Amino acid sequence: MSRxxxxxxxxxxxxxxxxxxxxxxxDKNANGANGSADGSGVMDPFNPNSPLAQRKSVYFAxxxxxxxxxxxxxxxxxxxxxxxxPAQRVTIEGxxxxxxxxxxxxxxxxxxxxxxxxxxxxxxxxxxxxxxxSFGKEKPKALGDTDADYAENRRADFAYKR
Amino acid sequence: MKFDQLSDVLPLGQxxxxxxxxxxxxxxVACLVAVMPSRSDAxxxxxxxxxxxxxxxxxxxxxxxxxxxxxxxEVIRADLTRSGQFRLINATGAGLTVDTPxxxxxxxxxxxxxxxxxxxxxxxxxRYDVKxxxxxxxxxxxxxxxxxxxxxxxxxxxxxxxxxxxYEKITGVKGVFATRIAYVLKQGSTYxxxxxxADGQNPQVALRSREPVISPSxxxxxxxxxxxxxxxxxPVVYVHQLATSKRVPVAxxxxxxxxxxxxxxxxxxxxxxxxxxxxxxxxxxxxxxSGLRRITRSPLIDTEPVFSPxxxxxxxxxxxxxxxxxxxxxxxGGEPKxxxxxxxxxxxxxxxxxxxxxxxxTRRDGSYRIASLNLATGAETLLTEGRDDQSPSFAPNGMQxxxxxxxxxxxxxxxxxxxxxxRQTLSVLNGEIREPTWGPFYH
Numbered sequence: 001m002s003r004x005x006x007x008x009x010x011x012x013x014x015x016x017x018x019x020x021x022x023x024x025x026x027d028k029n030a031n032g033a034n035g036s037a038d039g040s041g042v043m044d045p046f047n048p049n050s051p052l053a054q055r056k057s058v059y060f061a062x063x064x065x066x067x068x069x070x071x072x073x074x075x076x077x078x079x080x081x082x083x084x085x086p087a088q089r090v091t092i093e094g095x096x097x098x099x100x101x102x103x104x105x106x107x108x109x110x111x112x113x114x115x116x117x118x119x120x121x122x123x124x125x126x127x128x129x130x131x132x133x134s135f136g137k138e139k140p141k142a143l144g145d146t147d148a149d150y151a152e153n154r155r156a157d158f159a160y161k162r
Numbered sequence: 163m164k165f166d167q168l169s170d171v172l173p174l175g176q177x178x179x180x181x182x183x184x185x186x187x188x189x190x191v192a193c194l195v196a197v198m199p200s201r202s203d204a205x206x207x208x209x210x211x212x213x214x215x216x217x218x219x220x221x222x223x224x225x226x227x228x229x230x231x232x233x234x235x236e237v238i239r240a241d242l243t244r245s246g247q248f249r250l251i252n253a254t255g256a257g258l259t260v261d262t263p264x265x266x267x268x269x270x271x272x273x274x275x276x277x278x279x280x281x282x283x284x285x286x287x288x289r290y291d292v293k294x295x296x297x298x299x300x301x302x303x304x305x306x307x308x309x310x311x312x313x314x315x316x317x318x319x320x321x322x323x324x325x326x327x328x329y330e331k332i333t334g335v336k337g338v339f340a341t342r343i344a345y346v347l348k349q350g351s352t353y354x355x356x357x358x359x360a361d362g363q364n365p366q367v368a369l370r371s372r373e374p375v376i377s378p379s380x381x382x383x384x385x386x387x388x389x390x391x392x393x394x395x396x397p398v399v400y401v402h403q404l405a406t407s408k409r410v411p412v413a414x415x416x417x418x419x420x421x422x423x424x425x426x427x428x429x430x431x432x433x434x435x436x437x438x439x440x441x442x443x444x445x446x447x448x449x450x451x452s453g454l455r456r457i458t459r460s461p462l463i464d465t466e467p468v469f470s471p472x473x474x475x476x477x478x479x480x481x482x483x484x485x486x487x488x489x490x491x492x493x494x495g496g497e498p499k500x501x502x503x504x505x506x507x508x509x510x511x512x513x514x515x516x517x518x519x520x521x522x523x524t525r526r527d528g529s530y531r532i533a534s535l536n537l538a539t540g541a542e543t544l545l546t547e548g549r550d551d552q553s554p555s556f557a558p559n560g561m562q563x564x565x566x567x568x569x570x571x572x573x574x575x576x577x578x579x580x581x582x583x584x585r586q587t588l589s590v591l592n593g594e595i596r597e598p599t600w601g602p603f604y605h
Contacts, residue, residue, distance in 0.1 A: 138374035
């Protein structure tokens with residue numbers, strides 16, 4: 001049989017192209033430490049002794065996203081501060097435990113953050129002051145896989161930015 | 163890498179592409195040398211268990227000529243073995259060259275219905291010439307024969323391509339040994355988006371970050387990856403051109419941006435945004451993120467979209483029934499239809515290339531398993547039996563499923579045949595492998 005194509009060339013095109021260069025984000029990680037250190041009654045989220053810094057987390061049950069009565073006080077504390085400080089913005093960061101898929105947990109963490117935001121809205125805090133985001137299961141505070149670790153990670157945090 | 167056809171007739175029109183590819187080859191080789199660090203630290207351990215319902219007995223003789231011929235045969239054997247569909251017949255000391263007449267009766271008496279053999283020779287410019295043939299000892303004739311040439315680094319890929327040809331000639335299904343996979347390797351606090359050959363070898367770093375990277379998704383032509391990176395402090399969807407490392411944020415709205423999925427034509431990305439409240443599904447232009455359009459409207463979680471192979475609908479995860487289940491909705495809107503009913507937790511839908519089977523991650527007795535759902539009959543098969551099996555994806559021929567499993571407390575790459583009979587794990591010595599996803603056919 002006669003050869004039709006004498007010399008064909010095939011290349012691991014995308015494969016080798018993929019290797020060309022890689023993007024390194026390591027260097028972006030400069031983090032400034034924050035804060036003064038003073039009295040414990042001060043309503044200042046950037047003061048580590050302030051109640052706003054000490055009580056910044058709302059915890060949730062497995063696969064749940066409703067804010068229980070136990071944490072209503074935490075949300076009210078921050079709501080009061082935000083109402084009194086309209087220029088200060090806050091991000092509510094939702095988290096989940098490690099069980100289940102990354103994307104579903106991202107959505108679940110968002111739902112937890114959103115539950116906190118809704119409560120702030122009811123307290124009169126304008127939506128423009130609040131952003132909600134989720135880390136899903138990607139940024140666990142507790143690294144183990146005990147029930148206590150899981151419970152610690154089912155959480156929404158108030159995170160303030162200067 | 164190039165090949166000459168030894169016997170079969172090739173389709174017309176490949177000559178042009180061969181020249182294009184040849185030109186690109188030179189460019190990429192230069193680029194490789196300049197930038198790519200070698201990654202010898204990523205050693206892999208492969209464990210295989212189970213066998214397929216039908217196994218084809220085949221002998222793969224060491225290729226004669228250069229010592230590299232042994233490597234080529236070993237890669238082919240490893241590929242075919244991992245599929246679970248082949249049983250290797252010992253061919254030690256066969257001493258076959260590509261031109262040796264095959265003693266069909268002798269190989270049949272050893273139990274081999276097929277024999278693959280060949281010769282590797284070194285060219286004047288240092289490149290290798292790999293000639294291979296596949297013979298059928300029952301029909302007493304040659305099934306395939308082809309010659310490739312390439313550099314030493316390309317020998318593994320040539321071997322994968324030969325394995326693909328053997329697989330297709332014998333099973334009638336296109337092989338996936340020369341395809342690639344993507345996954346996230348977490349080592350300490352570093353996340354690397356890596357691309358490797360389908361056997362886990364030859365890993366290369368596309369992105370390195372101190373912040374999480376999740377949900378990598380291959381464009382249908384294999385040239386781009388979409389993924390979610392937390393590098394800006396929150397989830398943002400990027401499209402990353404592998405050839406140039408050029409990255410474009412295609413969804414960076416208020417709140418979360420996640421779960422990218424490509425339309426079959428590669429023009430559109432489905433994404434999940436929380437800009438209007440809870441997680442909802444939208445589509446954007448895959449090139450620049452323009453043309454935002456909302457697809458789902460529920461007061462609850464809608465996430466993890468995947469396009470149906472015909473591009474007309476999207477499968478997704480929603481908790482609108484009170485627990486996460488899989489739904490399907492047309493791109494033109496309409497009422498979503500529930501697809502999964504078994505158990506109280508079904509997430510991460512993946513549709514087979516023939517549209518007949520849906521994979522999910524299902525929660526059973528506190529464990530997360532990969533389930534395979536026959537969409538016509540509703541019959542479900544649990545493909546895996548791990549504690550936390552996640553991120554399933556089909557091989558482009560639909561015959562195998564790649565996923566992440568926990569082994570020895572760490573997350574590793576795992577594979578299972580689509581019928582659940584053959585399982586394998588590929589573990590790296592250090593680090594956790596997450597979010598694996600199988601790339602398209604080799605182009």
